[in-house]
Amino acid sequence: MLGFPDIWIFLGYILTPISTIICLIYGFVNWKKGIDEKDGDYREEIRWEREEIELIEKLP
Amino acid sequence: MLYLIVFTIVYLTIIIYLSYLGYKKTTTVSDYLLAGRQVNPIIMSLSYGSTYISTSAIIGFGGISALYGFSMSWLASLNIIIGVLIAFVVFGKRTRKMGKALDAHTFPELLGRRYNSRFIQGFSGFVILFFMPVYTAAILIGISRFIEVYLKVPFATALLVFLLINACYVIWGGLKGVLYTSAFQGIIMIVVMIIIGATTYMLAGGIVEGHKGLTSMTSYIPQDLLSGGHNGFTSFPRAGSPVWWSVITTMIMGVGIGVLGQPQLNVRFMTLKSDRELNRSIPFTAIYILFTTGIAFAVGALTNVIFYKSTGKLAIESVSGNVDKIIPLYIDMFYPQWFVAIFLVTLMSAAMSANSAQFLALGASLSRDIFEQALLKGKSVAETTIVTRIGIVFSIFATLILGLLMPEGIVAVATAFFFSLCGATFIPAYLFGLYSRRGTKTAAKASILCGFFSSLIWMFFFHENESRAIGICRFFFGQDSLVSHPFNVIDPQVIALPISFIIFVVVSYLTEPVGQDVIKRAFRHI
Numbered sequence: 001m002l003g004f005p006d007i008w009i010f011l012g013y014i015l016t017p018i019s020t021i022i023c024l025i026y027g028f029v030n031w032k033k034g035i036d037e038k039d040g041d042y043r044e045e046i047r048w049e050r051e052e053i054e055l056i057e058k059l060p
Numbered sequence: 061m062l063y064l065i066v067f068t069i070v071y072l073t074i075i076i077y078l079s080y081l082g083y084k085k086t087t088t089v090s091d092y093l094l095a096g097r098q099v100n101p102i103i104m105s106l107s108y109g110s111t112y113i114s115t116s117a118i119i120g121f122g123g124i125s126a127l128y129g130f131s132m133s134w135l136a137s138l139n140i141i142i143g144v145l146i147a148f149v150v151f152g153k154r155t156r157k158m159g160k161a162l163d164a165h166t167f168p169e170l171l172g173r174r175y176n177s178r179f180i181q182g183f184s185g186f187v188i189l190f191f192m193p194v195y196t197a198a199i200l201i202g203i204s205r206f207i208e209v210y211l212k213v214p215f216a217t218a219l220l221v222f223l224l225i226n227a228c229y230v231i232w233g234g235l236k237g238v239l240y241t242s243a244f245q246g247i248i249m250i251v252v253m254i255i256i257g258a259t260t261y262m263l264a265g266g267i268v269e270g271h272k273g274l275t276s277m278t279s280y281i282p283q284d285l286l287s288g289g290h291n292g293f294t295s296f297p298r299a300g301s302p303v304w305w306s307v308i309t310t311m312i313m314g315v316g317i318g319v320l321g322q323p324q325l326n327v328r329f330m331t332l333k334s335d336r337e338l339n340r341s342i343p344f345t346a347i348y349i350l351f352t353t354g355i356a357f358a359v360g361a362l363t364n365v366i367f368y369k370s371t372g373k374l375a376i377e378s379v380s381g382n383v384d385k386i387i388p389l390y391i392d393m394f395y396p397q398w399f400v401a402i403f404l405v406t407l408m409s410a411a412m413s414a415n416s417a418q419f420l421a422l423g424a425s426l427s428r429d430i431f432e433q434a435l436l437k438g439k440s441v442a443e444t445t446i447v448t449r450i451g452i453v454f455s456i457f458a459t460l461i462l463g464l465l466m467p468e469g470i471v472a473v474a475t476a477f478f479f480s481l482c483g484a485t486f487i488p489a490y491l492f493g494l495y496s497r498r499g500t501k502t503a504a505k506a507s508i509l510c511g512f513f514s515s516l517i518w519m520f521f522f523h524e525n526e527s528r529a530i531g532i533c534r535f536f537f538g539q540d541s542l543v544s545h546p547f548n549v550i551d552p553q554v555i556a557l558p559i560s561f562i563i564f565v566v567v568s569y570l571t572e573p574v575g576q577d578v579i580k581r582a583f584r585h586i
Binding site for chain 2: 002003004005006008009012013015016017019020022023024026027028030031032033034035
């Protein structure tokens with residue numbers, strides 16, 4: 001067990017790279033997913049920008 | 061010294077340039093606080109990672125690993141499973157969508173708007189403003205200890221000078237500046253940590269040999285640790301012993317779970333444009349954590365083998381009990397001077413990126429959460445950015461004072477304190493806020509208040525680690541803790557988090573839900 005006498009330590013040690021691999025798999029499987037936003041996003045962006053512009057205009 | 065000057069100048073030049081770039085591109089409030097919500101996934105990963113993993117992880121928890129051994133590898137795993145996978149997938153995606161729907165700029169603002177409560181936003185801002193400096197100071201102490209060991213300057217001078225350098229760029233750059241610089245700092249960190257990990261294993265005689273060497277050192281462990289439950293550097297502590305409770309509940313669970321309630325990290329999710337960027341950030345962040353904490357904890361434990369080979373002493377004995385000095389001393393003794401200088405620059409970068417993100421979160425808490433919500437009753441004013449900067453300056457002073465006042469060997473303990481406090485205070489209201497339409501305003505308030513106060517009460521009167529340092533319990537009752545083993549060594553989060561969870565659920569069923577219009581708006585993109 002990589003020189004560890006205690007199984008729990010061995011598990012903790014190998015779980016670190018294993019959990020990284022799980023994250024890699026998750027990220028690459030979902031690499032192209034999640035781009036479709038629901039309706040209304042752009043209206044919100046526009047409102048947001050307008051508010052920001054108004055705020056900047058108030059700045060001294 | 062020459063190496064250090066050269067590397068520092070090169071490093072600072074790049075940082076100043078990147079901060080300037082951030083400053084130039086910062087024109088709006090959302091630019092300043094959320095980098096315009098358009099951040100690239102790799103930059104997001106590196107900046108999230110370098111905010112999450114700072115000197116406190118490398119110096120503080122590296123030192124703790126030297127004390128407790130490879131048990132700490134569980135924390136590295138939890139850092140990835142909970143701190144990356146669960147944080148991004150379970151919390152991050154909905155935080156981003158809800159943050160956008162509710163037009164939230166800070167973590168307290170997200171909670172406040174989700175529950176339609178100014179009190180929640182103001183109180184959460186207050187918790188951050190008054191308690192995050194403890195963690196900020198812990199990070200600062202980490203880097204200052206290294207400067208103290210390496211440059212042989214007094215600790216207080218190191219702390220002051222470093223804080224001044226750090227203060228300069230965060231005040232002007234905003235989150236864009238912080239993101240650019242932390243991404244750059246993240247890259248340096250990964251490269252340096254890989255070199256340290258590889259060389260440490262080489263010095264220890266290889267992976268298996270190194271671990272075996274460490275196993276053979278059990279008999280050299282100080283008697284008080286052995287009788288406290290320490291079973292050696294490659295075995296878990298004796299179940300139920302004081303060392304076991306401390307390692308499991310404070311070091312591993314406190315920090316491993318508490319990360320989910322960290323405001324300076326949660327705000328990062330709101331910087332992304334879509335879930336796709338979030339998905340793409342996950343692998344890079346996980347790799348970053350693996351190469352930083354994973355290596356730091358292993359190196360920490362293995363320093364015992366290397367110290368013993370050359371000095372005949374264990375790591376903890378070589379630093380007269382101050383765990384925060386173990387990693388600095390190890391690097392200073394066993395690496396060439398030019399590498400020590402690079403490592404110092406790396407640590408400076410780690411401390412700067414984490415501290416700057418915290419200062420920004422602190423500033424935002426004062427301006428948006430306390431100033432606008434509590435004092436101006438929700439009015440938005442043009443002075444927000446200025447008040448944010450005032451908040452940053454306040455937090456810098458608070459950090460300086462705490463940094464000078466806190467005792468030795470405190471880095472990991474102070475970090476665990478803040479993670480644990482945030483975990484118990486925010487996690488239930490945050491999780492239910494993202495997933496349950498039934499959660500009520502009163503339940504969120506009750507959960508936040510109960511989580512916060514039960515944590516504090518546990519820290520002041522029961523958990524000996526903190527109650528001894530704070531001293532209130534001794535003042536009133538003449539003893540460090542009102543309870544005996546094992547309760548005096550159980551971390552506050554283990555007690556307070558279930559309390560705040562139960563309170564949330566029970567009160568939610570007894571009170572009226574938040575208005576339908578608020579719910580509809582909050583869940584618009586979900």
